[in-house]
Amino acid sequence: MIFSLAIYAAPYSSQASDTAYRFAAAVLANGHQLYRVFFYHDGVHNSSALMTPPQDEINLVLQWQQLSQDYNIDLVVCIAAALRRGLLNEQEANRYDKPTFNLNQNFEISGLGQLVDAAVISDRLITFGG
Amino acid sequence: MIFSLAIYAAPYSSQASDTAYRFAAAVLANGHQLYRVFFYHDGVHNSSALMTPPQDEINLVLQWQQLSQDYNIDLVVCIAAALRRGLLNEQEANRYDKPTFNLNQNFEISGLGQLVDAAVISDRLITFGG
Amino acid sequence: MTTNNKSITCKKLLFISRHAPYGTSLAKEALDAILAASAYDQNLSLLFMDDGVFQLLSAQDPSDLEQKNFAAMLPVLALYEIENIYVHFESLQARQITINELILDGVQVIDSKTICSLLTQQDQLLSF
């Protein structure tokens, strides 16, 4: 079965991103396909390459990165939500004359259409709100 | 009278940061002193130099910056909360081998002691939660 | 995408908007999401319930907050041909909001039982 996830919660502040990650891992462990994880609202903070938790705590951005690399999963950050919240890739940083960028390289910035596309392509879309 | 504010809410996602900014402006307009604004929990996102809202929307990081410059106000971001959430200044980026940093230069990273100090020094400490 | 492909992938998507405007950005982000979806030739519906029904009050004036007026944005749904718009009857009732206070004319007020069966007719729920 094809799953996609929509994540609207900030890591650490809310447990919901961690729940979503564990659900994603269980989807894959059960032999299902994970088509896309879409980050919106405060969920965009999951993509920060500058996230620096203490070494004995979960590092969600690295967990998503690993999942994406191991299973070739689409990690998409909503562009409108990301820009407002200070998450930029190199291209957006250039476009808006910002001195640097902070998006982890395994995440892609795109539009809300990618959420709709995930809803259309997947058998199940599950939302994780904060 | 001496005021300090503690802000625990992310800008845009929650109205509380905007409320806090308007309160801060009213404190100053009424001739009182604003000793410190302390950013904790999701409030640390107020300090992002990469925040890029649409041009017709409020840009909170620039508003705080202006307030700080006009009235010489201490904007302090809690270090533990900031690192977990991907907000770093140059020094912390170097310490943790991160490729870049994203803290607006008018904000200072420091410890929770600065919240306690604000509570001790000020006549009024007001919390704005998300 | 050919017409044939379209019909294969035409799904029923219900957007459920449960949060008040202004206090959080969820109401606005739900609206942005359904407007984006209108470009994808799917069968779209929108349901307001709980504090989400406050989004529909026509008397809104957020000028002091320097935010966009939510009530003024909602009529754009018709321009995007999103016509299946529902409001939860019990949520309106609990808040003592009458239908003539709402900004949208074409909304269908439905009760809990009807919402329950509306949900079972969908292919996906987008929860806001």
Next chain:
Amino acid sequence: MTTNNKSITCKKLLFISRHAPYGTSLAKEALDAILAASAYDQNLSLLFMDDGVFQLLSAQDPSDLEQKNFAAMLPVLALYEIENIYVHFESLQARQITINELILDGVQVIDSKTICSLLTQQDQLLSF
């Protein structure tokens, strides 16, 4: 800071912790804040109310979440000499939590009326 300065600036600070552990980070951040405050020679108090009283349940085991055990962290308050620890009686009662389920021995269970007067004796409230 001299002893004289200390006494001038010794204030009564009450930390109010109202949120459940694990679901959000507020409970942990409230605890971190009061521990930080213990270095400043102030008159500190801590009040648990609403879902914040769930922080005190001794049976916690967050190993599946890979988080630190909140119940195991709370006894550190005594080491930091934070001794004025209060729990809201009505919050415990609503959740049917008995005092022997709590991790801390020295907590004082106080009712709403007492909390009201506790608040009036403070110099600052730190709201979590």
Next chain:
Amino acid sequence: MSTLHTVNKSPFTHTTLLSCLQICGEDDGILLLEDGVFGAIKSSPCSEQLSIIMQKGIKIYALMGDVKARGLQEKLHPDIHITDYNGFVQLSIEHRCVQSWY
């Protein structure tokens, strides 16, 4: 000395205002702001309780910009005081401490 309570959550969906009312003393004040202003309307689930404590002399305020934004001007409980940010600053001075319910 008394306490100013601020409440920024809707009483239709959160118990925040109820918690505040539980421990609010007779010299205290309550300021409703952001989504908390839904607590200021006549149909609020706490409306009766607010009436009772206002009769005891507790003053309840709502922030004007938030009331207007949400279109609640005509729906307000008649005994609620409307204020603005200058009033908010003044209230925080008149009370010794501020407890934020969020």
Next chain:
Amino acid sequence: MSTLHTVNKSPFTHTTLLSCLQICGEDDGILLLEDGVFGAIKSSPCSEQLSIIMQKGIKIYALMGDVKARGLQEKLHPDIHITDYNGFVQLSIEHRCVQSWY
């Protein structure tokens, strides 16, 4: 086809679970997770309503890791089913749609 409802807020402080119960159908399921598992204890403000709908055949689940984390193992309503992430995946397959109440 039926709906799986997930609830991640405490019923002691949010009306989220109540909203879910209002529109939950007889073939639906409810999964309590994160702070939502406070709804699974016997003293939950929704406890009686949960008993009633469970008698109608609606199944209610709680996520084990979240129950254990909060120390609620001995406090659970006896008819609530405990599940894990594999069970969560299975539930999302057995129901056609998932509505997240947060």
